[in-house]
Amino acid sequence: MPTSVFVPAFAKINLTLSVLGRRPDGYHDLASVMQTISLHDTLRITTGSDEEITCDCDAPELRSPENLAPRAAHLLRATMDETMDETMGERGVAIELRKEIPAQGGLGGGSSDAATVLVALNTLWGTGHRVARLEELAAVLGSDVPFFVRGGTCLISGRGEVVAPLPEAEPLWLMLAKPPVRVPTGAVFRALTPTDYGDDGATDAVVRAIRAGAPLPFARLANTLEAGVFHAYPEVAATRDALREAGAPLVRMSGSGPTLYAPFRRLGEAAAVYARARADGMTVWLCRTVPADEVARSRPAV
Ligand code: C5P
Secondary structure, eight states, X not given: OOOEEEEEEEEEEEEEEEEEEEOTTSOEEEEEEEEEEEEXXXXXXXXXXXXXXXXXXXXXXXXXXXXXXXXXXXXHHHHHHHHSOTTSSOOEEEEEEEOOSOTTSSSOHHHHHHHHHHHHHHHHTTOOOOHHHHHHHHHHHOTTTTHHHHOSEEEEETTTTEEEEOOXXXXXEEEEEOOSSXXXXXXXXXXXXXXXXXXXXXXXHHHHHHXXXXXXXXXXXXXXXXXXXXXXXXXXXXXXXXXXXXTOSOOEEOXXXXXXXXXXXXXXXXXXXXXXXXXXXOOEEEEEBOOHHHHHHTSOOO
């Protein structure tokens, strides 16, 4: 009897993103505090007894074997081939993916889809890998994918694949705005010069506050990639200015952009800015932070 579950794949924001320097392998060393948020894609995962892995998506351009979600399923099944009797258990899956997180927006949508498939199938197929092994597999798919194996609030280092869970950060309302432009991640990193590299002071300050259970120090939220993106893509800087004019006290970019976020402690303030931004024709979302235990509860239980 096939099992069929609906699972949300939450987006993330970078509360901080410090780029420390370029590595010999072409990637950059990072220090970042990442946080899952309530904006999410929805996956329906239906196991099957044949060998087939399929993925249907409501966004036609993402209906491809290159999509990270079916690739995650193939990767996990390759580990079954190593360890399990091929005649045992279910080894196929039909994935249906309803996109809500804008693709290539700096919110980790594709990465979250992939990690969610890994974690859900690890239970449904009975692969039984531990979190550390799932994070290793996730790193093969992309730098951001390991974070989403657990989600919540985490300190990220290396090229993004080294994940240390933190206590839950202060719960916040968030307004997101997506400027009308595509920003390729690779190009943003390649445009950095050594003068852009900084230390991890902002990330350290935010981590210390989170570990102390203190309110998030909004003034220390920072993203090394922002200046270059604001300069190269005036649409992003214009959206930031429009959000400030709509009343957002603080606006930051998530990841390599272009999506911007504004954090709020009170729903009333967030809702007022959201309403003004919408009336101005901006593409906006009003959402909230999601802690790791909520991410865990949203997935199939072992
Ligand atoms: O790992 P992922 O495929 O998500 O990264 C996309 C691109 O972003 C990489 O090809 C690389 O150019 C850049 N990148 C980087 N340093 C990182 C992460 C990504 O230079 N830590």
